[in-house]
Amino acid sequence: MQKYRIITYGCQMNVHESEKIAGILTKLGYTEAKEGEDADVVVFNTCCIRDNAERKAMGHIGMLKTEKKKNPSMIVAVVGCMTQQDGAGKALREKFPFIDIVLGTSNLALLETYIPSVAASRGKYVDIDENELPPINENESFYRTSGTNAWLNIMYGCNNFCTYCIVPYVRGRERSRTKEAIKDEFLRLVDEGYKEITLLGQNVNSYGKDIYGGEYGFADLLEELAKVGGKRRIRFMTSHPKDFNRKLIDVIAEYPNICNNIHLPVQSGSDKILKLMNRHYTREYYLDTIAAIREKLPDCGITTDLMVGFPYEEECDFLDTLDMVERVRYSNAFTFVYSVRKGTPAAKMPQVDPEVAKDRIMRLIAAQNKITKELSKEYENKVYEILCEDFSPNKKGCVCGRTDSGRLVTFEGGGDLIGKFVNVRITRSQSASLFGVTEE
Ligand code: SAH
Numbered sequence: 001m002q003k004y005r006i007i008t009y010g011c012q013m014n015v016h017e018s019e020k021i022a023g024i025l026t027k028l029g030y031t032e033a034k035e036g037e038d039a040d041v042v043v044f045n046t047c048c049i050r051d052n053a054e055r056k057a058m059g060h061i062g063m064l065k066t067e068k069k070k071n072p073s074m075i076v077a078v079v080g081c082m083t084q085q086d087g088a089g090k091a092l093r094e095k096f097p098f099i100d101i102v103l104g105t106s107n108l109a110l111l112e113t114y115i116p117s118v119a120a121s122r123g124k125y126v127d128i129d130e131n132e133l134p135p136i137n138e139n140e141s142f143y144r145t146s147g148t149n150a151w152l153n154i155m156y157g158c159n160n161f162c163t164y165c166i167v168p169y170v171r172g173r174e175r176s177r178t179k180e181a182i183k184d185e186f187l188r189l190v191d192e193g194y195k196e197i198t199l200l201g202q203n204v205n206s207y208g209k210d211i212y213g214g215e216y217g218f219a220d221l222l223e224e225l226a227k228v229g230g231k232r233r234i235r236f237m238t239s240h241p242k243d244f245n246r247k248l249i250d251v252i253a254e255y256p257n258i259c260n261n262i263h264l265p266v267q268s269g270s271d272k273i274l275k276l277m278n279r280h281y282t283r284e285y286y287l288d289t290i291a292a293i294r295e296k297l298p299d300c301g302i303t304t305d306l307m308v309g310f311p312y313e314e315e316c317d318f319l320d321t322l323d324m325v326e327r328v329r330y331s332n333a334f335t336f337v338y339s340v341r342k343g344t345p346a347a348k349m350p351q352v353d354p355e356v357a358k359d360r361i362m363r364l365i366a367a368q369n370k371i372t373k374e375l376s377k378e379y380e381n382k383v384y385e386i387l388c389e390d391f392s393p394n395k396k397g398c399v400c401g402r403t404d405s406g407r408l409v410t411f412e413g414g415g416d417l418i419g420k421f422v423n424v425r426i427t428r429s430q431s432a433s434l435f436g437v438t439e440e
């Protein structure tokens with residue numbers, strides 16, 4: 001049996017696209033190589049959101065050189081966001097001539113013809129969508145690897161052009177799938193028994209603008225999916241604060257199967273920096289949105305992305321970001337040091353001293369950790385419904401799952417609980433981790 005290995009970097013979008021790649025490879029008769037097993041096909045699904053994501057992928061690809069020497073028939077493919085940057089596909093092949101196939105972000109389906117072709121020694125392929133990205137291919141097969149949770153793409157691309165971000169350049173403009181296609185896939189996932197379905201898009205709140213011109217939006221779609229009978233959870237990500245509307249809050253409040261968990265990346269707490277980032281909201285607008293969420297969804301877990309060291313960021317701007325963190329009290333925050341992305345407007349702005357940025361990120365992480373710890377304490381001695389997802393990766397004899405608000409809980413139990421909803425009393429917390437015992 002021929003084996004494959006897929007190495008995935010980046011966001012959920014990529015994790016989900018790797019399931020498509022696995023689907024294609026399964027169709028071609030390959031099975032997944034186990035840990036330590038040699039593979040006949042290796043696919044790198046890359047990310048270029050920050051410099052370190054690219055460096056990590058380049059390092060791993062480089063390490064394959066000796067393996068390929070030992071096993072020249074091994075097929076190496078590099079796909080995803082990194083290859084989609086201007087000229088990157090060709091540069092990659094020049095740096096690593098042993099790569100057989102380079103594809104972009106939306107023509108992954110070509111692996112189905114290119115892999116057999118390379119296997120029959122019919123050459124090498126570099127095929128990136130340089131111009132407009134093609135329309136959505138609705139006929140993809142998936143090999144889902146996510147257990148109880150299934151990802152469901154509702155749209156591709158991004159129109160926002162935040163000045164630091166590479167995504168609109170490598171993923172193209174927003175392309176929404178039709179509501180019928182989404183609902184069909186949702187119903188299939190329900191039939192297959194998935195207990196949690198996560199809707200994916202770079203900015204789910206602008207769903208439908210391109211194909212329905214504002215007549216039908218994300219709140220309508222979410223409501224339609226929430227009305228499908230049966231017990232399950234629906235999550236979604238990512239929401240852009242500028243498009244997060246009150247109608248959406250009402251829909252989340254009305255349907256218990258929509259999780260009270262919102263990822264609302266703020267990036268910075270400074271109006272000056274938000275403007276330079278082209279985010280289209282102010283700190284006041286953002287805080288109003290948070291207040292509206294808290295009013296209707298008091299138990300909602302709110303998470304965010306934060307960046308420090310963006311061009312022109314001064315100490316007072318950073319203090320505004322710290323103040324934002326203190327005011328909102330996020331249940332979790334993903335914190336990043338700004339990384340220059342070639343071709344984006346911010347790359348041409350004056351850069352902040354890396355030492356200053358380093359100092360700020362440490363202070364930011366410390367502030368958020370303190371809040372996370374305090375919020376975790378509030379969970380103690382209360383009972384939550386947990387969707388049990390898997391065996392615990394850290395604790396023997398334990399399983400883990402999430403609260404509706406998105407917090408990870410570890411508790412004693414066996415494989416029979418996986419995929420089930422169980423009531424768990426939280427007995428102890430340790431920073432972001434919650435531990436508990438099941439209750440009748
Ligand atoms: N579409 C989503 C997420 C995009 S990428 C959104 O709009 O929120 C995820 C996060 O990576 C961003 O929210 C941002 O915080 C971070 N990010 C993006 N570009 C970056 C850069 N050049 N340097 C550092 N962090 C970056």
Ligand code: SF4
Pocket residue numbers: 158159160161162165166167168202203240
């Ligand atoms: Fe990047 Fe901004 Fe689009 Fe998010 S909304 S993907 S940060 S350009």
Ligand code: F3S
Pocket residue numbers: 009010011012013014046047048049081082166167170171
């Ligand atoms: Fe990375 Fe592309 Fe996602 S750049 S964060 S994998 S959209």
